[in-house]
Structures are given as C-alpha cells and as structure tokens.
Amino acid sequence: MFEYAPAPESRSVVELDSSYGLFIDGAFEAAKDGATFKTVNPATEEVLAEVATAGPEDVDRAVAAARHAYGAWSALPGAERAKYLFRIARIIQERSRELAVLESLDNGKPIKESRDVDLPLVAAHFFYYAGWADKLPYAGFGPDPKPIGVAAQVIPWNFPLLMLAWKVAPALATGNTVVLKPAETTPLSALFFADVCRQAELPPGVVNIVTGAGDTGAYLVAHPDVDKVAFTGSTEVGREIARTVAGTGKRLTLELGGKAANIVFDDAPLDQAVEGIVNGIFFNQGHVCCAGSRLLVQENIAEELLASLKRRMGTLRVGDPLDKNTDIGAINSAAQLARITELSEIGAAEGAERWSPACQLPERGFWFAPTIFTGVTQAHRIAREEIFGPVLSVLTFRTPAEAVEKANNTPYGLSAGIWSEKGSRILAVADKLRAGVVWANTFNKFDPASPFGGYKESGYGREGGRHGLEAYLA
Structure with a gap:
C-alpha cells in the first residue's frame, strides 16, 4: 500500500459564525423562546456552531411566510422562476469549494466525496429543474398543471445539501414555496443555502429554513397550513409521518430505508x-x-x-x-x-x-x-x-x-x-x-434526470427526473 503524505483541504475557505438563527421570510432571526442546540464536527467532536431550535411559534411564522409568498411566486411565468433556479445553480458552483468543506466538517464525509460527488450533483439538480420550469404543460401531467402550495420538507443528515436540492429544486420549479427542516446533526449547509437564496435575490418567504430536532419536524409536518410533505429518513419516522397526515388531504412522498x-x-x-x-x-x-x-x-x-x-x-x-x-x-x-x-x-x-x-x-x-x-x-x-x-x-x-x-x-x-x-x-x-x-455493472450512480424511489418499506413517490415534478403538481 502506498504511503500518502497528508493532503488536508484548508478550513479557511469557510467562515463559520458562532451562532445561527432561523431563516424566515428572507431574514435570519432567533427562535422565539431563545432555545438553541450545538452542531459538532464528528471527526473531532469540536463544537462548530450554536443553532436556533424552532418551536411551534417559529414554525407558524415560517409557514405563514411561505403562504404569503406563494401567491406571487406561483403566479410568475415558468421562465421567470427558471431564472432564479439557474442563478442558484451558478452560485452553488461558484461557492462549491466552500460548501464542500462545510459539508465535510459538519457531516464527517470525505472531502473528495463532498467535492466531486455531492456538490456537482447539487448544482446539476437546480440546473435540471430550472430547465423544466417553463415546460410543465409538456411534462405529461395535463395541459395546465398547477402547484400544490406550501411544501414541508424534512431531510436527513447523510447528504444534507444534496437532499435539500432533491426537494427544493422541483418544488420551486413547479411554483410551490418551501419550509425546510434539515437534520439536527447537519444544519449548517442548509443555513448557508439560505445565504445562497439571498445572494440569488429569491423573493422573501419562497424558501424558509427551520432548524431543530424531531419535535420541530413534527410541528412542521402536522401544521394545518401545509399542503405537501416530503420526507427522507428512517422507515420508523416515515410511518409516524404517514399516520400524522392520514385523512388531512396533504400530499405525501416518503423516501425511507433500504437493504439493497x-x-x-x-x-x-x-x-x-x-x-x-x-x-x-x-x-x-x-x-x-x-x-x-x-x-x-x-x-x-x-x-x-x-x-x-x-x-x-x-x-x-x-x-x-x-x-x-x-x-x-x-x-x-x-x-x-x-x-x-x-x-x-x-x-x-x-x-x-x-x-x-x-x-x-x-x-x-x-x-x-x-x-x-x-x-x-x-x-x-x-x-x-x-x-x-x-x-x-x-x-x-x-x-x-x-x-x-x-x-x-x-x-x-x-x-x-x-x-x-x-x-x-x-x-x-x-x-x-x-x-x-x-x-x-455499476452502483450508486445518480443523475438528476433519472427518477429515484422505493417500494414496500422504502417509501413511495419518486424524486428526480420528470417523475420528480409530479409530487409538486396538483
């Protein structure tokens, strides 16, 4: 086996604040009750930052902001929405080194994976769905497909930024607004994405990010003014979410566990x-x-x-x-x-x-x-x-x-x-x-144009490709 000299990527490309608030209606703000939690680097157990914990009032404000923004956002022509998505994709490419280092710090994954796999795919998903935004009448879901409304999206810690892209890109392309809850152990790249949204001048309230543990996700999923729930995570939590939304009329997609x-x-x-x-x-x-x-x-x-x-x-x-x-x-x-x-x-x-x-x-x-x-x-x-x-x-x-x-x-x-x-x-x-x-004759190959999802206890619904639009269209 070769002996390799250390080749560390510099941490200096990422500027971390000591604390982060919730991203609601285009601005960062503290949780109403002031509650916070710490996110740590799993490779060293060093505390990276303190992050706000969203309670029921905070979730209410985030959903209200998404509902308020929905009217103007859904009324925009698809070609106009596409411009924002293209802009987000390009900013992600420009900031990819910074985001890759951040992802490896907060998640523990090797930098060569976050740099060469995660970040290129994140940008590719936004580029891909930007291309669909003005072509929805030709997607096979009727001549005049309409967005659903406010999407509550709960994502896991294994691919924090990529799972965000899988969910946010098709939701925005189809004219929905979003309240996203990242995983408790990996909130930082989602909060940096909030900054990307501001840099892209995305209208306030179109994307809102609430951080916290399982309770925050439960408030969001059960919120009466949410129209659509998308969850990626464990089968156990997926079952709980399915029980919560049963009979409410909310649309639901679940991407759960596997044993391939x-x-x-x-x-x-x-x-x-x-x-x-x-x-x-x-x-x-x-x-x-x-x-x-x-x-x-x-x-x-x-x-x-x-x-x-x-x-x-x-x-x-x-x-x-x-x-x-x-x-x-x-x-x-x-x-x-x-x-x-x-x-x-x-x-x-x-x-x-x-x-x-x-x-x-x-x-x-x-x-x-x-x-x-x-x-x-x-x-x-x-x-x-x-x-x-x-x-x-x-x-x-x-x-x-x-x-x-x-x-x-x-x-x-x-x-x-x-x-x-x-x-x-x-x-x-x-x-x-x-x-x-x-x-x-390959494994773990992903492409934004290819649908992904499961059968049985691995969930239902598809993400990616033309199929990924369906979950966000009425």
Whole structure:
C-alpha cells in the first residue's frame, strides 16, 4: 500500500459564525423562546456552531411566510422562476469549494466525496429543474398543471445539501414555496443555502429554513397550513409521518430505508465488481439509504471474490475527512456509531464471521472500521435490518432464481445491483427485482434526470427526473 503524505483541504475557505438563527421570510432571526442546540464536527467532536431550535411559534411564522409568498411566486411565468433556479445553480458552483468543506466538517464525509460527488450533483439538480420550469404543460401531467402550495420538507443528515436540492429544486420549479427542516446533526449547509437564496435575490418567504430536532419536524409536518410533505429518513419516522397526515388531504412522498442486494454472477468482471461492492457499501461511510449492504455472490466464485475484496479493503484509508486521500470519514454521530456497533456485535453473536482490515482509528471523534460479515444467512439481523454504516453482509447463491428470491426477501425495496457480462441476464433478473433503482455493472450512480424511489418499506413517490415534478403538481 502506498504511503500518502497528508493532503488536508484548508478550513479557511469557510467562515463559520458562532451562532445561527432561523431563516424566515428572507431574514435570519432567533427562535422565539431563545432555545438553541450545538452542531459538532464528528471527526473531532469540536463544537462548530450554536443553532436556533424552532418551536411551534417559529414554525407558524415560517409557514405563514411561505403562504404569503406563494401567491406571487406561483403566479410568475415558468421562465421567470427558471431564472432564479439557474442563478442558484451558478452560485452553488461558484461557492462549491466552500460548501464542500462545510459539508465535510459538519457531516464527517470525505472531502473528495463532498467535492466531486455531492456538490456537482447539487448544482446539476437546480440546473435540471430550472430547465423544466417553463415546460410543465409538456411534462405529461395535463395541459395546465398547477402547484400544490406550501411544501414541508424534512431531510436527513447523510447528504444534507444534496437532499435539500432533491426537494427544493422541483418544488420551486413547479411554483410551490418551501419550509425546510434539515437534520439536527447537519444544519449548517442548509443555513448557508439560505445565504445562497439571498445572494440569488429569491423573493422573501419562497424558501424558509427551520432548524431543530424531531419535535420541530413534527410541528412542521402536522401544521394545518401545509399542503405537501416530503420526507427522507428512517422507515420508523416515515410511518409516524404517514399516520400524522392520514385523512388531512396533504400530499405525501416518503423516501425511507433500504437493504439493497448487490448480486454478482460468476461471469461478472471481478475487479470491476469489487470496485462496485466497495463503492456500494463504503461510500459515505455506508450512510446511504440505497447502499449495497447485502452482497449476494454466486457460490462458485465466492472464495475468489472475497479474497479480492479483502485485498481492496486493505487499501482503504480511514481518517480526517478534510484530507484529500481519505476514503472513509467519520460516522455522523455518537448515536449512529452506537447503532452500528450494536448490530455488528449482534452479527458476531449470531455466528457470522466478522473481518476488518488493520486500520488505525483516530482517538477523538466517531469512527468505525470497514467491516464484512461472511457466513450470513437470511435469518441474521445484519441481513434484515438497515445498519446504515460501513458494514457488508455476504450471502451466496447458486442459481439466478435463488439470487432473485434472496434479493427480494426483505421488507425494503429501494435499490439493487447486478454484475454480469450478459445483457440478457441483467435485464431478466432486473425485471424480477422489487427495487426502485437497479444498477447494472455499476452502483450508486445518480443523475438528476433519472427518477429515484422505493417500494414496500422504502417509501413511495419518486424524486428526480420528470417523475420528480409530479409530487409538486396538483
């Protein structure tokens, strides 16, 4: 393995304030009751900033601001709304280095991922939906589709700015206004996005950002003047939201958990498959709802593939997220680390064989070594439950029918991967998989023009592409 000299990205490109307020009606302001929480750098446990906690009164003000702005915003011609979206996209590109460093500081993901994956995709989503804003009559949703109204959007901590873009861009393109609640552990990039909105001269109230924990999200989702709820996060919270909005007439889209199968057939290009497996489960520390957390490998190549996979895992560098050589950064929070640790210990206790490469973990912060479990059965909890960390469960199969049966034997249905040199086999197997997205000889590839979403306990509705407009049109 090469010895790499440290190559840290400079923190000086980001100027952090000691405290941040709520972004309501185009201005930052303190919470009515003065409540705050701290956001920390998961790699060092250093406090980055103090952030306002929105209570019911604050949520009321944010929703009222969005409702007030809705009339003028929805009445704008699509081409005029598009200009704002294009402007936001360009400002994001101009400030991408600053935003990438901020995202890695607050989230713990490696800078090369936030710089080379997250930020380009964030800008691409705004560019893509800017292009749709004046073409809505041709989108296939009727000759004169109308916006719904005020959208409440609750996003997770694993891709803070990208999940914001997935939700905000189509909402604005279609003429809706937004109240967004970012995750409690990663509020900073959303608050910097508020500044991007001001820089783009977006009319006040079109985008409002309320920060806080689960209570703030619950107030927002239950607010009587919200017309549409969009949530990405855990299946458990998704169920609670579905119960809250049932019978209210609010539109709802949910993008929830996953336990994706990455299926490797014996004719697959093995080196390419190993890269896909690593990308599928160790990208973003495994904090990916569509992560390939179950590897299904054809029995006759299992030994060869695992030897190659272990060799490749031995080259992964775990450490400082701001170092450009880092492959695996910090786990986002102490609570998430505890869950990953607990499920991994259960996996070992249930009889699966655990393996991690030798790696030195930093003393401060939240860290977990990349891990694989072999000898896993369908009955193991690590094969059924979403771990949401850098942990891979390996199962084997003999026939395509068995692979399909095992892949579908899960309450989730968000994504899957197939590795084979035969196009006919890929298409035949993909057709039988109950997953919203199926990748062929690749994994974790995203494009703003391509719809994303799940079946079963992975939620309903689609984000991205033309399909992503539908959730925001009446």
